[in-house]
Amino acid sequence: MEYIDAKSILMPWGGEWFGCDHTVNIYRGCSHGCIYCDSRSDCYAIKRFDTVRAKRNALEILESELAHKRKKGIVALGAMSDGYNPFEKETELTRGALKLFDRYGFGVSLETKSDMVLRDIDILKSISSHSPVFVKLTVTTPYDGLAKKLEPRACSVTRRFAALAALSEAGLYAGVLMTPVLPFIEDDSASVLTIVDKAAECGCGFVYAGNSFGVTLRDSQRVHFFDKAEKHFVGIKEKYCAAYGNDYFCVSPVSDELYKSFADRCRKYGIEYEMSQIVAKGKRPYEKQQISLFDL
Numbered sequence: 423m424e425y426i427d428a429k430s431i432l433m434p435w436g437g438e439w440f441g442c443d444h445t446v447n448i449y450r451g452c453s454h455g456c457i458y459c460d461s462r463s464d465c466y467a468i469k470r471f472d473t474v475r476a477k478r479n480a481l482e483i484l485e486s487e488l489a490h491k492r493k494k495g496i497v498a499l500g501a502m503s504d505g506y507n508p509f510e511k512e513t514e515l516t517r518g519a520l521k522l523f524d525r526y527g528f529g530v531s532l533e534t535k536s537d538m539v540l541r542d543i544d545i546l547k548s549i550s551s552h553s554p555v556f557v558k559l560t561v562t563t564p565y566d567g568l569a570k571k572l573e574p575r576a577c578s579v580t581r582r583f584a585a586l587a588a589l590s591e592a593g594l595y596a597g598v599l600m601t602p603v604l605p606f607i608e609d610d611s612a613s614v615l616t617i618v619d620k621a622a623e624c625g626c627g628f629v630y631a632g633n634s635f636g637v638t639l640r641d642s643q644r645v646h647f648f649d650k651a652e653k654h655f656v657g658i659k660e661k662y663c664a665a666y667g668n669d670y671f672c673v674s675p676v677s678d679e680l681y682k683s684f685a686d687r688c689r690k691y692g693i694e695y696e697m698s699q700i701v702a703k704g705k706r707p708y709e710k711q712q713i714s715l716f717d718l
């Protein structure tokens with residue numbers, strides 16, 4: 423693994439995404455190899471994306487930034503690079519960041535495709551004793567074989583669901599991030615509804631799939647996606663080009679019907695699936711603290 427210099431770690435975060443106020447990426451690049459990864463887009467200018475680089479002095483910089491924040495909040499972890507890459511086992515930088523959130527009274531919204539997150543249940547529970555914690559395992563297909571083609575170096579879907587069961591069992595607010603859902607590859611109701619069924623079996627509190635099913639594609643990310651996808655799904659590039667041209671958001675042709683059945687299935691289990699409801703439920707136990715700590 424390589425190291426790079428960083429001037430700052432804690433960045434502001436706008437929008438409704440799991441109630442986040444800040445975002446942190448301890449690593450640059452990601453080793454999971456997802457063929458649809460948005461972080462490969464030109465706008466992020468991450469060269470050699472598959473090579474993981476850790477930010478030098480990341481924890482010292484982060485500690486100083488957290489200590490100087492007067493207003494507490496929720497920090498997004500893992501949005502541009504999965505914090506549980508194989509190097510994390512030794513470096514423990516993600517674990518170190520979680521310890522700092524705990525020490526300085528911040529909540530966390532963590533997303534990963536790795537069951538290494540189970541190592542940090544102790545700290546996540548400690549954070550949840552004072553602040554909101556959202557733990558998300560990304561699952562785009564319930565089938566291990568298909569996931570191996572789409573997310574070749576991430577851990578199996580079976581292990582991701584086992585991790586979700588353990589996180590829920592530990593009393594954490596855990597759920598599935600079901601994005602993207604690739605048109606013509608993953609957008610069938612058996613696939614989507616099986617994910618919801620498995621999430622329910624694992625005791626998940628939410629499944630978030632956005633407001634419609636599809637994938638965003640642009641510039642280098644699109645080129646990479648077609649290059650890799652065509653090896654497994656011959657003719658897929660032609661199908662995408664005919665359906666979407668150069669569109670950024672490629673919405674599944676069956677998105678509306680699919681979303682209706684998805685929402686019905688989530689409601690059947692009492693699982694949250696709309697962002698505002700997920701955030702409200704995750705923050706509810708801390709409402710009194712939020713008045714005193716988060717909103718001052």
Ligand code: SF4
Binds near residue numbers: 452503
């Ligand atoms: S885990 Fe996330 S950041 Fe890493 S390659 Fe996959 S989509 Fe990209």
